[in-house]
Amino acid sequence: MTEMNSNEIDIVKAQTSKINDVDFSNLTFGRVFSDHMFFCDYEDGKWQTPKITPYQAMTIDPSARVFHYGQAVFEGMKAYKDEDGKIFLFRPEQNAARINVSSARLAIPEFPKDYFLKGLEELLKLDSEWIKPGLGNSLYIRPFVIATEPAISASPADTYRFMIICSPAKAYYNEPVRVLFAEKYSRSADGGVGFAKAAGNYAAQFYPTSLAQKKGFQQIIWTDASTHQYLEEAGTMNIFFRINDTLITAPNNDRILDGITRKSVIQLADDMGINYEVRRVSVQEIKDAVNDGSLKEIFGTGTAAVISPVSAFEHGGDVFEIPSLENSYATLFKEKLMHIQHNLAEDLHGWRHEVK
Numbered sequence: 001m002t003e004m005n006s007n008e009i010d011i012v013k014a015q016t017s018k019i020n021d022v023d024f025s026n027l028t029f030g031r032v033f034s035d036h037m038f039f040c041d042y043e044d045g046k047w048q049t050p051k052i053t054p055y056q057a058m059t060i061d062p063s064a065r066v067f068h069y070g071q072a073v074f075e076g077m078k079a080y081k082d083e084d085g086k087i088f089l090f091r092p093e094q095n096a097a098r099i100n101v102s103s104a105r106l107a108i109p110e111f112p113k114d115y116f117l118k119g120l121e122e123l124l125k126l127d128s129e130w131i132k133p134g135l136g137n138s139l140y141i142r143p144f145v146i147a148t149e150p151a152i153s154a155s156p157a158d159t160y161r162f163m164i165i166c167s168p169a170k171a172y173y174n175e176p177v178r179v180l181f182a183e184k185y186s187r188s189a190d191g192g193v194g195f196a197k198a199a200g201n202y203a204a205q206f207y208p209t210s211l212a213q214k215k216g217f218q219q220i221i222w223t224d225a226s227t228h229q230y231l232e233e234a235g236t237m238n239i240f241f242r243i244n245d246t247l248i249t250a251p252n253n254d255r256i257l258d259g260i261t262r263k264s265v266i267q268l269a270d271d272m273g274i275n276y277e278v279r280r281v282s283v284q285e286i287k288d289a290v291n292d293g294s295l296k297e298i299f300g301t302g303t304a305a306v307i308s309p310v311s312a313f314e315h316g317g318d319v320f321e322i323p324s325l326e327n328s329y330a331t332l333f334k335e336k337l338m339h340i341q342h343n344l345a346e347d348l349h350g351w352r353h354e355v356k
Ligand code: COI
Pocket: 075, 076, 077, 202, 236, 237, 302, 303, 304, 305
């Protein structure tokens, strides 16, 4: 099967919807899930017929390799609705491609792009009521792949499950975040899996992040593992610095996630004639810039976080506050992106994908 249409998906619809139990004005990120889920099993060397069923718990053997070796990858995307009820995805082909880049690194078979996109569209059509119109509203989409083979020898599995679940979402961070620049722990290393959306990359951050949180910082900005002198990414976000009017972000490498919001912001900066540099950024450069007043902003970019300003950072025991700015680049890019996503602004680059 290379091209898939909706009648090649086995669909079992939910008898009743849970939607009336949900308070859409008071959502905690990732706690409530829509009525349906999409899944497809890899068995006998190929992906089987995809299915959509009511969202439900599933049975997996306790020996499944995902539980023992973390052979799992995921994606993050969002669906938006405009005031006419049209549903849009933002650059979904990028997610369909990136999950396969992640899968290849984790020795997971690639998932066909048309299964991904067609499956997601069918799921969104069934759960369209869960996508609320209005800027700031979205349905967060979590595609993921897990190794299901019941066997605990340390080698790649023979069977996998690809799934998509959806959760209505507002902002991930409600306030500007305070961050700590990593000095001891590392998120990833050369030759590792930092560029992949591997589940284990996130688990590995939980402990150092909980230490940072005890000190009053919500996130860590990870530095290069060998010297801890260069700022790389924030774990749930890529990171941008504004020195005077120039935007700076680290180049992609095998330690940094190839963020779709990151590359969209770089493109928007280019469109708007904002000067930008994709180059290594040192901790010292940012400390010097905050001290001489040329550091205007730091902000993170990501699907869940959209654009999240950073209000302070800690390094070497010193805390540096970043005064909030009127007309910040963070606000400018956030508005521009959200307007494109919600069909309120011209889509110069064909990023919007209507779900019909
Ligand atoms: C996303 O932005 O979609 C992410 O993957 C971050 C997530 C860990 C909340």
